Amino acid sequence: MSEQDRPAPVDNPSWLGRRVELRIESVAHGGHCVARHEGRVIFVRHTLPGEHVLAEITEDRGGSFCRADAVEVLASSPDRMPPPCPYAHPGGCGGCDFQHVALAAQRGLKAHVVAEQLRRLAALEWPVTVEELGSGAPDGNERAGLGWRRRVRFAVAPDGQLGLRAHRSHTVIALDHCPIGAPGVGDSSVLGARWIGVDEVEVAADDEGEVAVLSHREVPVRQSRDRKHHAGKQHGGKQHAGQQHGRGTRTRTSTEHVAGPELLRYSAGGRHFEVSAGSFWQTHPRAADVFTEQVLAAAELAAGEKALDLYAGSGLFTAALAGAVGPSGQVLGLEAAGGAVHDAASNLAALPWARVRRAAVTGAAVTAAVTELDGVAVIVLDPPRTGAGREVMSAMLSAAGGSGPARPRAIVYVACDPAALARDIRTATDEGWQLAGLRAFDAFPMTHHVECIAVLRPVA
Ligand SMILES: C[S@@+](CC[C@H](N)C(=O)[O-])C[C@H]1O[C@@H](n2cnc3c(N)ncnc32)[C@H](O)[C@@H]1O
Secondary structure, X not given: OEHHHOXXXXXXXXXXXXXXXXEOOOEOEOOOEEEEEOOEEEEEEOOOOOOEXXXXXXXXXXXXXXXXXXXXXXXXXXXXXXXXXXXXXXXXXXXXXXXXXXXXXXXXXXXXXHHXXXXXXXXXXXXXXXXXXXXXXXXXXXXXOOOOEOEEEEEEOOOOOEEEEEOOOOOEEEOOOOOOEOOOXXXXXXXXXXXXXXXXXXXXXXXXXXXXXXXXEEEEOOOOHHHHHHHOOOOOOOEOOOOOOOOOOEEEEEEEEEEOOOEEEEEEOOEEEEEEOOOOOOOOOOHHHHHHHHHHHHHOOOOOOEEEEEOOOOOHHHHHHHHHHOOOOEEEEEEOOHHHHHHHHHHOOOOOOEEEEEOOOOHHHHHHHHHHHOOOOEEEEOOOOOOOHHHHHHHHHOOOOOOOOOOOOEEEEEEOOHHHHHHHHHHHHHOOEEEEEEEEEEOOOOOOOOEEEEEEEEOO
16 A cells, blocks of 8 residues: 555545544555545554554545544554654654654564565565664664664754654754754754754764754745746746745755865775765665675676666765776766765776766666666666656666677666665566565664665566
8 A cells, every 4th residue: 555546636525633543454655554444544643553543634635545643542562662752743743753663663564565565566576674774873872773864954943943844744843852863963053053044954974973064045046037927827846935035936945064074974885985065975874884785795796897876976886886897897877966976076086997977867868878888787776765767767677788788687776765666676577677686774763764775687
């Protein structure tokens, strides 16, 4: 069961605000559990399979699907525990959705979701276990699944206090600490300050404990009179949350570096990386190292081979692949963000047979890259939550270049959304490939998120 597959809303008497007793069934993609009432499906927060709860309907999407919050647990699961975060309650911070679940059981729920997505969207029965990463945090947080998150983007409340938004709401819940935040992030002094004139404040820590602070502000996009008139009638584009630019004014994010180093330092796979404070790096302190090891093991590259690294960021996997193929090989990364591409150039300086190019990953870009490399042995991809999509998948699956191999012998897919992964795997299996391996990691304890690394190979 998945929320995005529910039918579109239809006119119906609203259930909003109703309280209903529910028997909780399984966990769904997105971390909420499924229950049924009078023929409707209800996605219920803060529950566990097998529980009996009193829940309040918080959203009625008409027809067949509602959302609800458990307001009283009438019969609780043995996997339930008191949330270690004081802000994790109905109406509280919407950041973590598994605070009420024992850590081992969180991994069980995530395994269920990954397996279910593979079954529903890829027509595959695949046994899934979610592996623990720990947190690397001192003082017992490691065991508790706390203290791991090295980058948090806090929202700013109207009075300037920092916090995180309530679930599916613009309301900012002010925080004086964030228990899942790493040292210097969850207890950052920025949380005690008042932030006037900015919309969000981002705090990021590196391996050396250095902490950078960035502020983000939505500013109106300058447009010609004609374009302004046109844009006012459109629904697309990022809309400003405040009043001063009027409703419907298109905005862009203006980012300012406020404190700490401009470059954060990390190590993974035995290499050192410098990453601009605003660029992507794996949030969990163990993730970069563990994922690099997994990607290399799955790629099985030999000296002199060629590889493609899609959505390459600051060159984490590009560097590891370059180490595997050596100077007689070649690795090309594609990445859309200019800052990350700039960082990758420095991070790959000692590996001149590897580079990251600034490019959006599209089917055409993948085909062009494979042709330029004259064939590739392995393609690694680590897309954002939306996944690669059919066009990019098809370009990878049919990649052929000049005198190179007819198609890659493996695609190593690093995925932060199991539904997107399952859809992309389905594209692969439809086109004569098979899922050859999958490992799942608990890189986001206390939340429903899970990271998977899947290996696809052509059917012999
Ligand atoms: C999950 S991160 C992975 C980065 C890198 N593999 C790592 O582990 O550090 C995804 C990256 O994809 C980039 N990205 C997002 N959409 C993209 C697109 N359409 N084309 C190219 N890169 C994109 C983001 O800027 C980000 O750096």
